Amino acid sequence: MSGPGPEAEAADDDMEALVNGRLCIVTRQSAPPEGLIRFVAGPDGSVVADLKRKLPGRGCWVTANRATIETALARKLFARALKADVTPAPDLVDRVERLLAADLASMMSMARKAGQFVMGATKVENAVRSGAALATFHARDAAPDGVRKIDQARKAFALMSDEDEIPSFLLLTREEMDVLMGQNAFIHAAALAGQAGEGVVKRATALVGFRDGGKDNRIGGRGGRSSR
Known part of the structure; x- marks a missing residue:
């Protein structure tokens, strides 16, 4: 019996990265936490950058550069990733x-x-x-x-x-x-x-x-x- 195909292996890699909380929501690539910024939903429906990675609640990760965060904003990825009705500030970057x-x-x-x-x-x-x-x-x-x-x-x-x-x-x-x-x-x-x-x-x-x-x-x- 043959093993899982490339698509299944890729899905497993994504799942492992998601479990570890290190998957960029834009690039869909995993990376060490030092190369990413964690974001959480604020109590007021804002998107909050959690630089110390200690704030409670569900978080999502974005590669730590301006262009990638701008892409996340343009594609409205924060609400989907955080599974919350959030409205990022226009000047979030x-x-x-x-x-x-x-x-x-x-x-x-x-x-x-x-x-x-x-x-x-x-x-x-x-x-x-x-x-x-x-x-x-x-x-x-x-x-x-x-x-x-x-x-x-x-x-x-x-x-x-x-x-x-x-x-x-x-x-x-x-x-x-x-x-x-x-x-x-x-x-x-x-x-x-x-x-x-x-x-x-x-x-x-x-x-x-x-x-x-x-x-x-x-x-x-x-x-x-x-x-x-």
């Missing part, structure tokens, strides 16, 4: 981006308290040259000369250590950081080795991926290093 930015800012503040996030051009350059930095961050409106000097340090350390350059991110303007971080806003900063510092790099990478593949939001580097 922008709201998700703001949540990702706020999550990053919160992690930066946490890493700073843990001594794994330093600010100021001199401290950042020293961290890069010593090999302590996992990634650098600059305000989008930072002076080009300041960014260039730290980039030179990144390149010099990579050549000296025979490692890839650490990534450098241009994600938020100083004004946006003032709103999100208050007195912790910066022009130049670096995430340092450690769990909190790695959390910053992880969230920055997620925000980059959300923004149309991250073009012009990250300069150089092919991923941060793990804690030493």
Whole structure:
């Protein structure tokens, strides 16, 4: 007796992904939770992004980028997937981006308290040259000369250590950081080795991926290093 055909196997794969809660409602492809955003139905009939994947109730998953969420909205897939009479906000995609930015800012503040996030051009350059930095961050409106000097340090350390350059991110303007971080806003900063510092790099990478593949939001580097 022959085994199940390709269609049955595909259906089984879909079912397994659905059981694990990791099937994108747009692409119909399964992926690790880190590459998806979970959504739930709000009590007011809205669609709520559950970045921490902890909100109660039935959830659905969408690949974590603007284009895929926009497709889910255009095809009215949220109501079907959540099996609820929901009306997504017209600016849902922008709201998700703001949540990702706020999550990053919160992690930066946490890493700073843990001594794994330093600010100021001199401290950042020293961290890069010593090999302590996992990634650098600059305000989008930072002076080009300041960014260039730290980039030179990144390149010099990579050549000296025979490692890839650490990534450098241009994600938020100083004004946006003032709103999100208050007195912790910066022009130049670096995430340092450690769990909190790695959390910053992880969230920055997620925000980059959300923004149309991250073009012009990250300069150089092919991923941060793990804690030493």
